[in-house]
Amino acid sequence: MLAHFANFISALIDFYMYAVLLLQEFETLGARSMAHFTFSKKRVLLVVAQEMGDLVSVMQWDYTSEQFLVIAEHTIRAPTHLVSWVAEQDSEIHGVGGYGFVSVASSTDNVAILRVDSQGNITRVHTLATGPAEALSVFKGHRLKDSVPYSVSPSERERCVMVAIRGHDSSEIHCSHQSSAEMGVGGGRWIRDFIVNTKKSGSLALVTLSGTRYMLSGNGWGSDMEVRCALVYSRDFCCFHPPDPINNLCSLLD
């Protein structure tokens, strides 16, 4: 009896304290993914990929109307997955409130790198020649040498985007190799550094454990009705581990 009462109280507390309350709805056309930039506590941009609308839209909280409003839109063919990062140091260099970058995967086109400034202006700065992609992941780093493919940059300004290529047993890592001047303008020069065997990956994730960074690949993506899940019980799940130096690029030393 006491247990039932305790459960009831617990559920009541959870429901009240952790309530998910609808704030607003907004029209989308096949919204597949979102990302956000936090420029400050009061200024956050929400980026929405609308696959069927061939559109990436940027929303911002409007303090007058107290709702999120679309402040910019950019046409991209069938955008699906987004990953974003803020180039924090740009604000110091350019004094314009900072930039954010968003990498956009498409179900029909190459991966695009967009620059979004704090006012919501969108500029396409790069295209990664990957073709349609299933998943993206972004990390700070750059290539140092063959035995240690990537390390966190001292300036933490270089970015690498890992792209799981649709329909291929491989993913690619593209990194920006930029100077300070290039960073704010276009995010640097993007170069494909590595190709990884990821067995038709449908999802990518990065994790750092004991100072070593690993990439996890959800292998086996086929189609809607023919999905094989990741081999989560074994190392096969991951694409790293020696001795193959090509497959070793997921061991990213911090």
Add this chain to the structure above:
Amino acid sequence: MPFRLDVSSIKDGSAIQDFLMVACAGIPCAQHCQGQVDPENLNTLTYTSVLYSMSANPVAIPPAHFPEISFVQVTRIGTSSRAVWWQRVELCARQFLLVANHFDQQLSSYYVPSAVYALRQSAGSISEVAAVQTFMTMGAAHIEVFTLNGQTLVAVSNYYNGSSYHVPSAIYSFGREYRQMCGPGVEPASEILLIAIRVLETVANTQQIMII
């Protein structure tokens, strides 16, 4: 719709545990997430997502050999619908998982509830993943969590309603009451209430353990 991997570090005291959340969309994870889905047997499938803890086993001679990673299943999370996206949220040192459910098991409807789960921890490990709340979504594909002015917001991209891709996506506030009690500038009365709630939760958890 691809399944989703998400790695999340959950801090518990001085230790940080890494967890891998696997959303298995249309995959019978009870069969170790392998093999193919037979469309004719969809009705018999149980859709389960899995939460794993991750650990790295140190090796003697770094960096010639990298640590080996092992995965230990913490729990399975049965979802009434096909989960495609998991997102972790922390509120006042409490851990939650949000899941985007894309469609129901029979492929008959995209009007399905997505959900919030609370991770209950005891003795430094996760003891339970309890459903807290559901909210209706239409072919939900992604959940994005961010903070604006100290308020945790949850944005959900809705993809499809079964006949049209022209469906509204939504933004929710999450845990507003809780945030007001443990955020900066909290009044003493709120702190006392927060402590009382924590005591109640502890009692509730204790009673659940005793029942088991």
